[in-house]
Every structure is written in structure tokens, then in C-alpha cells.
Amino acid sequence: MTITKELNGNTLTIFVEGWLDTLTAPQFRQEVQDLQGAEKVILDFEGVDYISSAGLRETVALYREAVKDGGSFELRRVNGKVMDVFTLTGFDKKLNISAD
Amino acid sequence: MNPKPDKGKKTKVKKTRSIFLKIALIMTPIVLVLVLSVLFISYNITHENTIKSYKNQLRIAASNAVQYAESADMDNLGVLQQLNDDYNALCKLYDISYVYVLDIDPDENIETYIAIGFGSDATQAAKENRFTGFTVEGFVNDKEIEAFNGNKDGVFSYEKTEFGDSLICYMPCQRFYDFNNKEYRKLDKPLVVGAELSLNAITKGFQHTFRWIAILTIALTLVIVGTFVLLLYFRVSKPVRKISSKMSSFVTDREAHHSVEKLEVKGNDEFTLMASSFNVMVDEIDSYINDIDSLNREKHTQEAEMNIARSIQTGLLQPDLDTDAYHISAYMLPAKEVGGDLYDYRLLDDGRIFIAIADVSGKGISASLFMAHAITLLHQYAVMDYSPAHILETFNNTISAQNPGGMFITAFIALYDPMKHELVYSNAGHNFPYILSDRVIPLEDAHGVAAGLFSGETYENAVVKMKTGDALFLYTDGVNEAKNAANEFYGDERLEKMLSLCIASDKTDTINTVLGDLKEFSEGAEQNDDITMLCLSLKEPPSQITLKLTSEVAQFKKIKKTIYRLPISEDMKKTLILGAEEVFVNICSYAYDTPGEVEITITLGDTIGLIFADKGKPFDPTVDVQDIDEYDHENRIGGLGRFLIFSIADEYTYAYRDNKNILSLYFNNEVKQNDDHKRA
Structure with missing residues (x-):
């Protein structure tokens, strides 16, 4: 899994590529710990092929961290199979998910 | 002495x-x-x-x-x-x-x-x-x-x-x-x-x-x-x-x-003549022996170097590969120490199998250098998600741009998709490989020119269906053009006859059967070209696979790898992996105080079963599975795994037997035709 972060003004975009599973979740957690004071966090999942509950937990944790002090969070470009996991767990309704 | x-x-x-x-x-x-x-x-x-x-x-x-x-x-x-x-x-x-x-x-x-x-x-x-x-x-x-x-x-x-x-x-x-x-x-x-x-x-x-x-x-x-x-x-x-x-x-x-x-030369009789002739002979033999000695030393050095070259070349080739689904074996015998034939195969991440066989014009050192270059390129292209025709086009353009010797290479590239049972192939001037099914079928489509001479050549892809039990046999012309002592060719006809004999028997032994016949045929004749054969035989799929693991999260990798090799769709693989991950992580987290045994059995068929057995604390995960609508999405974060498991599985059972928690998940194996890799 590779994670790339882009800070553009107040917006931090996090690009994730690969599998977000129980093995890669700790790496994800560590790399997204510092939101660099961004008010808006965009999580780009275009490169994510797979997600499990471990990855889901980290995504939800990141969402909570981002919106904690009135910031905003957006999850975008989620692939079909990954989207199924959000839908099944009902998080599709809680997280601000956009198709692109 | x-x-x-x-x-x-x-x-x-x-x-x-x-x-x-x-x-x-x-x-x-x-x-x-x-x-x-x-x-x-x-x-x-x-x-x-x-x-x-x-x-x-x-x-x-x-x-x-x-x-x-x-x-x-x-x-x-x-x-x-x-x-x-x-x-x-x-x-x-x-x-x-x-x-x-x-x-x-x-x-x-x-x-x-x-x-x-x-x-x-x-x-x-x-x-x-x-x-x-x-x-x-x-x-x-x-x-x-x-x-x-x-x-x-x-x-x-x-x-x-x-x-x-x-x-x-x-x-x-x-x-x-x-x-x-x-x-x-x-x-x-x-x-x-x-x-x-x-x-x-x-x-x-x-x-x-x-x-x-x-x-x-x-x-x-x-x-x-x-x-x-x-x-x-x-x-x-x-x-x-x-x-x-x-x-x-x-x-x-x-x-x-x-x-x-030297002998003393004095007087003027025949013996003087003989002595002086003897001295001349001694000088000549002496210098001759010295020449032979230095030639021998050179030869030894050369032989040692050729041996190294040979082992380097052999190292470039893949060892036999045997999985539950298929068996790949190959054979290569250069006519000299090193040769210009090559073969390659690899299992791609998406479960497809890349297969290549090629024959560089000529033989010996020059051909072997070219071969090393070619195999490296093919290695690279194999993982780039190109179709066989695309691989050949790229390959042809690259080598024709760096080919001062004007050598050419015939090549056959194929990708086998075990899920769709489809072989996509493209041929650059190579002999037609055969599919050993109910009969011996030569793959004569998508035949283009040999690579290395003209850049910008285009190649086509051809698709052929294969079923379990079939085999794909590839070879170089060292096989059909092998000669016997009477200077006759082994020939396509005899090769096809041998292959048809292999249909009835164990197809994984095809190479040995052909090789045995070839050796018998060419007994007493010098091998004049490199001989290479490759055989991919598709096995009848096993009904079940069992993994024995310890309850450590890192072991999840093994599960992932095993499921990935199953002849099922990409989506099915991901679903199975998700189910397996959630169950396995739960077992790792809760079943044992210190890591213990976990046995996972995967059964294949129209329904795919994932059966987990652990000797940990008795726990039935199927009871009290929360309705997701009642889940506190705002504050909670645990318990999602268990929920996911039972959402994605089509059926599940739990039993505690012989001191074991036995959790079985069943998934309907529907091969969806609209999956995401349409590369052909």
C-alpha cells in the first residue's frame, strides 16, 4: 500500500493505493496521523482495491479526527467492491462519499 | 608414466x-x-x-x-x-x-x-x-x-x-x-x-x-x-x-x-644425418607440445568460463511449477554449452499465467547473449498487463532498435486465464504449439513475422478455450528438426503422433515422453540445434485445500495468497478474502491467550466453503449478530468485522466439536462474465 499526501491551502488530499486490510491498517494509521492543520480532508480511494473492517475502522477514525474541530471530510472515487463494504456496514450514509 | x-x-x-x-x-x-x-x-x-x-x-x-x-x-x-x-x-x-x-x-x-x-x-x-x-x-x-x-x-x-x-x-x-x-x-x-x-x-x-x-x-x-x-x-x-x-x-x-x-652431430654418414634429423624433430615436437600445452590451458579457462555462462543462463530459466490447478514443466538442452532458446513463465498477480517460448537465430555464445537480453525484456513485459500481441510489438520494437548483428528471434507468447479457461496468444514466426485436448490441435492463428528485424511490426491476438485436463505444448525447432544418423528429420508428424499418445496418459509427463522418443530417434547423431520444450497442463481442480496456521495476524498473508490462486473470479476472491480476514483476525484476537492452531479448509465447487477450526475458547459468533441499522455509527468502531462476515456469506454454521470451534461460511460461486479484465 502506498499513501501520498497533498496539502493545497487548507485542503489535505490523501491518495491511497493498494489493499487496506488488517496487515496495512497500522501503516495507514501512522501516515494519516498528522493532518497538518488542514480544515478539509479529502481521502482519495481510487487506487484502493480492497478494504476490510480493519481498514474501515481507520477510515472512520480519520473521518472523526477530521470533523472533530468543525473541519470537513470527503471520501471520493471509491471502487465497486470497496463501496460494497461501506454500504454493508452503513457507513456510506455517515461518511461524505462522492463518486468522483 | x-x-x-x-x-x-x-x-x-x-x-x-x-x-x-x-x-x-x-x-x-x-x-x-x-x-x-x-x-x-x-x-x-x-x-x-x-x-x-x-x-x-x-x-x-x-x-x-x-x-x-x-x-x-x-x-x-x-x-x-x-x-x-x-x-x-x-x-x-x-x-x-x-x-x-x-x-x-x-x-x-x-x-x-x-x-x-x-x-x-x-x-x-x-x-x-x-x-x-x-x-x-x-x-x-x-x-x-x-x-x-x-x-x-x-x-x-x-x-x-x-x-x-x-x-x-x-x-x-x-x-x-x-x-x-x-x-x-x-x-x-x-x-x-x-x-x-x-x-x-x-x-x-x-x-x-x-x-x-x-x-x-x-x-x-x-x-x-x-x-x-x-x-x-x-x-x-x-x-x-x-x-x-x-x-x-x-x-x-x-x-x-x-x-x-640434443644428439651430438659429427661425421658425415647416415647416422649423422639421422642425429641431425632427430634434433630437428626434437625441436619441432618440443614447440608443438608447448603449443598444445598453452592451447590446453586456454581451453580449460574457456571451458570454465563456458560452464559459468551455462549456469548463468540456466539461472535465467524458471524451475518447474506445480500448483493445485496446473503443472508447468520445461526442458532445455543447448546444442553447445550455451544456447539461444528461451522459455519463461510466471504467475501474474491476477492469477493468469504468462508463458513464453522463443528461439534466437543461430546458437552458441552470440545467440545466448541475445537470449539473455530477450528473456529480461519478456520478464519485464510479463508484469505490465499487456496482451501477448502488445508484448510482441513492444519486444520487437525494442530489440530491432538494438540489433547490430541482424539477429532475429521467433517467439510465442501466451496468457492463460484459469478463471475463464481461455488462452490468449500471439506468435512471432515461431512453430505452432499444440493443445492436447481430445485431440492434438495446432495453434495456427495470430502468426506474425519473427521479431528483431523490422520495427513497427504489428501482431494479433488469438483466443482459444482450454478445459481442465488439457495441456499446452510448446517447443522450438530443435525438436522437429532434430536429425537421426541417416540425416532424416524428426518431423511434425512424428511429434504429433507422440503428443496424441500423451493424450491418453498423464499429460504432465508429455515432455519426458517426447524427449524419450526424440533421444531414441536421434541416437548416434550430433545435436545440431538447441532443444526446448514447455508444457502447461491444467489439472482437474482439487475439491478442497487445507491450510494449517497459527493464530498470528501476519499469517493472513498465506490465506490471501492461497485464495488468490483459486480458479475463481476476481470479485469472488476478494469476497472470500474479506470473509477469511475478518474471521481469522477475530480468532487471533480472542480465541487464544497465546497463539494456537487455526485450520482453514477451503472447499471448491458451485458453492465455496471456508471452514475455520480453532481450539480456543468456545465462542459462537453467529449468535447476537447486531442489525446494522441499530449500530451506533457515530461513536462505535468495533464489532464491524463480525457483521461483515455474516453479511457477505450466503450461508454460515457454527459448531463446537472435538474441543474445536468450527465456523463454516458458504459463498455461491457465480462466475460473472462482466469482470474487469478484458485484456484479450
Whole structure:
């Protein structure tokens, strides 16, 4: 899994590529710990092929961290199979998910 | 090394000796016989001549004796005494032994000495036994009778008398001088005169002389033969032996002193020529051996380097691959140490199998370098998600841009999708591979030109369906163009026949079957091209796979890998992995205080089962599964895994048996045709 972060003004975009599973979740957690004071966090999942509950937990944790002090969070470009996991767990309704 | 030249040396010396011994042994008797024959002949001739001259003397003496007898008055005793004296004088004059006159009576066989004279060699015994009036009875011989009958020429006779061997000349005395009438008158009965020469003395003298001559001649002969043999020994045998010993110890001398001592060249005979020729030969052999030595050293270095090159090349090739779903085996035998054939296969991340076989034009080092380059490129392209035609196009463009040698390469590239049971392939001038199904099917589509010559070539993809139990057989022209001792090709027909035999038997053994037949065919013929074969055989899928793991999260990798290789759709794989991950992570987190055993069984079929068994604390995860709508999405974060498991599984059961938690999840295996890789 590779994670790339882009800070553009107040917006931090996090690009994730690969599998977000129980093995890669700790790496994800560590790399997204510092939101660099961004008010808006965009999580780009275009490169994510797979997600499990471990990855889901980290995504939800990141969402909570981002919106904690009135910031905003957006999850975008989620692939079909990954989207199924959000839908099944009902998080599709809680997280601000956009198709692109 | 040592005993051999020694042995040779010994036999050589022995041979040389025997030759000279032979010469001496043969020469000596021949020369002796010759010399003795000459002596014998000359003895006889001399003897004959001597006897001849004595015969003349005897005849003269006898005729003189006849005259003396004719003119003597026999009745007068005094006259008889006078006759005796005259005969003595005759003996001395003609150097003969006896002269006598006999009165012979042939009828009575009686003879009587009338008068007798003795020579110097007359014996005392003869003098006592032969005197006037002495009568001998029974000794009248034919010669005497011949003379008695009137042969005036002198009758010669060899006689053995009691006084030794004698030569006698008999003559008749037929008249007498009548002193009264002063005239010769015929005798009534003729007398016989004998002049006798004792041969004893003469023979003795002769023999004495000739004995000395013989001894001297034999001695002289021996000396000459001896000298000749010695001369041969020193002038021929010694130089020959010297050269021979030099020759036989050539290698040992050379090894001991790193050089060979030259022979002395002196004189101007054939041996000088031989010695100088030998020296020239030594020089030439020496430099020749040095050349061979350095060539050998070079060859050894080269061989070692070629061995390294060979192992490097072999290292570029994949080992056999055996999974539950398929078996890939390959065989390669370069015609030289290294070859220009190559094959490659790899399991891609999406479960497809990449297969390539190629044949670089030519063989040996140049081809092998090109091969190394080609295999590296194909390795690279294999993982780039290109279709076979695209791989060939890229490959062709790359190598034709860097091909100063103008070499070309034929290649067949294929991707097998085990899920769709489809083989997509493209061919750049390579022989048609075969699919071994119900029959042997050559893959003749999508055939383009060989790569490496023209950039910008386009290639096509062809698709063929394969089913479990089928095999794909690829080969290079080293197989069908192998020759036998009669210079005939192995040929496509025989290859196809062998492959059709493989259909009925274990297809994983196809290469060995073909190879066995090929070896039998080309027995005794030189291999003239690299031989390469590759066979992918699709196995009947196993009904179940069991994984034995310990309850550590890191082991999840193994589960992932195993599921990924299953011949199922990409989505199905992800669903299974998700289910497996959630269950496995739960077991790892809660079942054991310290890591314990976890056994996962995957059953395949229309329904795929994932069965987890652990010996941890009894826990039924299927009870009290929360309704997701009641989940506190705002604040909670745990429990999602368990929820996911039962959402995605089509069926599930839990049992506690034999101290084991057994959780079974079942998924409907629907092959969806709209999955995401349409690469063909």
C-alpha cells in the first residue's frame, strides 16, 4: 500500500493505493496521523482495491479526527467492491462519499 | 608414466643385440664353409697336378728302367747287381721310391723280383722284403697283366701295399739284347718294369701344408668377421641405440629437465644425418607440445568460463511449477554449452499465467547473449498487463532498435486465464504449439513475422478455450528438426503422433515422453540445434485445500495468497478474502491467550466453503449478530468485522466439536462474465 499526501491551502488530499486490510491498517494509521492543520480532508480511494473492517475502522477514525474541530471530510472515487463494504456496514450514509 | 618407456627401451636393446648376434652367427659359418670349400678344391687341384708331374717322372723312370733291363744280361749275376745300382740311381734321379723289374706268371699268379732299386724314402722293411729272386704269390694285379700283355704307354696303378699307398707305373719289357749276336731279340715271356712312388710322404707333406693354410685361413676369416661385427657394433649399433634411447626417454627427459638434450652431430654418414634429423624433430615436437600445452590451458579457462555462462543462463530459466490447478514443466538442452532458446513463465498477480517460448537465430555464445537480453525484456513485459500481441510489438520494437548483428528471434507468447479457461496468444514466426485436448490441435492463428528485424511490426491476438485436463505444448525447432544418423528429420508428424499418445496418459509427463522418443530417434547423431520444450497442463481442480496456521495476524498473508490462486473470479476472491480476514483476525484476537492452531479448509465447487477450526475458547459468533441499522455509527468502531462476515456469506454454521470451534461460511460461486479484465 502506498499513501501520498497533498496539502493545497487548507485542503489535505490523501491518495491511497493498494489493499487496506488488517496487515496495512497500522501503516495507514501512522501516515494519516498528522493532518497538518488542514480544515478539509479529502481521502482519495481510487487506487484502493480492497478494504476490510480493519481498514474501515481507520477510515472512520480519520473521518472523526477530521470533523472533530468543525473541519470537513470527503471520501471520493471509491471502487465497486470497496463501496460494497461501506454500504454493508452503513457507513456510506455517515461518511461524505462522492463518486468522483 | 615411467614403466612404459623403460619397457620399450629394454626390448629395443634386446632387439639390437639379437640382430648383431644373428649377423655373426649366420656370417661365420657361411664364410667358413666358403673358405673351406675353396681350400678343398685348391687342395685337390694341387694334389692332382703334383700327381700328374710325378706320373711323368714315373713314366720316364719306367721307360729308362725298361731300357736298362733290355740291355742287361740277366743271366749274369754281376750284371743284375749292376742293374740294381742303375735302378738306385734312377730312383734318386727322378726322386721316386722304387724301380724294379718283375718276372710275372699270370696263370700261377706269381711274381718274382729280378732287380730292384730304392729311393731315399724307401723304408727298411721294404728293403728287407724286396730283393732279387724274391717271389710273391697272389699279388699279380690287372694293371701288371695289362703291361705284361704289351701296353707300352705305361699302366698306372694306385696300390695299397704293406709299405703304404703307392702310385706305380708298369711297362712291359719285351726284348733283350743278345750280346753274342749284337742285336735285340724278343723275349718269350715279357718282363714287367715298375716305377713306384710311395705316396705316404707326399700326402703327409701336402696335408701338413694345407692344415696350416686352413688354420690360418679360418683364423683370418674369424678375425675379419669379428672385425666386421665390432665395426658394425660401434658404427651402427651404438649410434642406433643412442638415438633409440633418446627417443624412448623423450617424454621423461622432457618432464624432468623441461628440455631434451640434443644428439651430438659429427661425421658425415647416415647416422649423422639421422642425429641431425632427430634434433630437428626434437625441436619441432618440443614447440608443438608447448603449443598444445598453452592451447590446453586456454581451453580449460574457456571451458570454465563456458560452464559459468551455462549456469548463468540456466539461472535465467524458471524451475518447474506445480500448483493445485496446473503443472508447468520445461526442458532445455543447448546444442553447445550455451544456447539461444528461451522459455519463461510466471504467475501474474491476477492469477493468469504468462508463458513464453522463443528461439534466437543461430546458437552458441552470440545467440545466448541475445537470449539473455530477450528473456529480461519478456520478464519485464510479463508484469505490465499487456496482451501477448502488445508484448510482441513492444519486444520487437525494442530489440530491432538494438540489433547490430541482424539477429532475429521467433517467439510465442501466451496468457492463460484459469478463471475463464481461455488462452490468449500471439506468435512471432515461431512453430505452432499444440493443445492436447481430445485431440492434438495446432495453434495456427495470430502468426506474425519473427521479431528483431523490422520495427513497427504489428501482431494479433488469438483466443482459444482450454478445459481442465488439457495441456499446452510448446517447443522450438530443435525438436522437429532434430536429425537421426541417416540425416532424416524428426518431423511434425512424428511429434504429433507422440503428443496424441500423451493424450491418453498423464499429460504432465508429455515432455519426458517426447524427449524419450526424440533421444531414441536421434541416437548416434550430433545435436545440431538447441532443444526446448514447455508444457502447461491444467489439472482437474482439487475439491478442497487445507491450510494449517497459527493464530498470528501476519499469517493472513498465506490465506490471501492461497485464495488468490483459486480458479475463481476476481470479485469472488476478494469476497472470500474479506470473509477469511475478518474471521481469522477475530480468532487471533480472542480465541487464544497465546497463539494456537487455526485450520482453514477451503472447499471448491458451485458453492465455496471456508471452514475455520480453532481450539480456543468456545465462542459462537453467529449468535447476537447486531442489525446494522441499530449500530451506533457515530461513536462505535468495533464489532464491524463480525457483521461483515455474516453479511457477505450466503450461508454460515457454527459448531463446537472435538474441543474445536468450527465456523463454516458458504459463498455461491457465480462466475460473472462482466469482470474487469478484458485484456484479450
